[in-house]
Amino acid sequence: MIEHEEDGKKKCIVITSKKNKLFTILVRPPKGWESNGREKDVRFAFSAKNLYMLGFVHKNRWRFFNDADLEGTEVLKFPDLWERMTQLGGGYKWGDLMTYQISFMQIFFSLDGLSNYDEIADNVEAVWRALHPFIVVFPEAARF
Secondary structure, three states: OEEEEEOOEEEEEOOOEOOOOEEEEEEOOOOOOOOOOOOOOEEEEEEOOOOOEEEEEEOOEEEEEOOOOOOOEHHHHOHHHEEEEOOOOOOOOOOOHHHOOOOHHHHHHHHHHHHOHHHHOOOHHHHHHHHHHHHHHHHHHHHO
């Protein structure tokens, strides 16, 4: 979900799809988490078809993987509210998954990295490391 103004009215856009059902997960850190003035919450979009992450919201704008299947989604009607991360595809094909940590602290570091996305956007490895815990944890948890 993202907010935008249309005809002077604030509206929320929720990603929906007839063909490729999508769902979002909002990750909100516990109270007291220091964000240094950055966004604290991160919303992720996942495909209900295969549970792959499709992207996330940063500064009220969707950032989708370059290979995210968005056909039939509502977001395509609002081109200024989303973009593709052309340097980064989704799935499990980036890096050696065995070298990435998945822990409570790593999730905090990842949230911090994503809330600082503008500064890491050109560093594919940094973006991948920030997204990795969520790419793995949510789909795997949903499978069990």
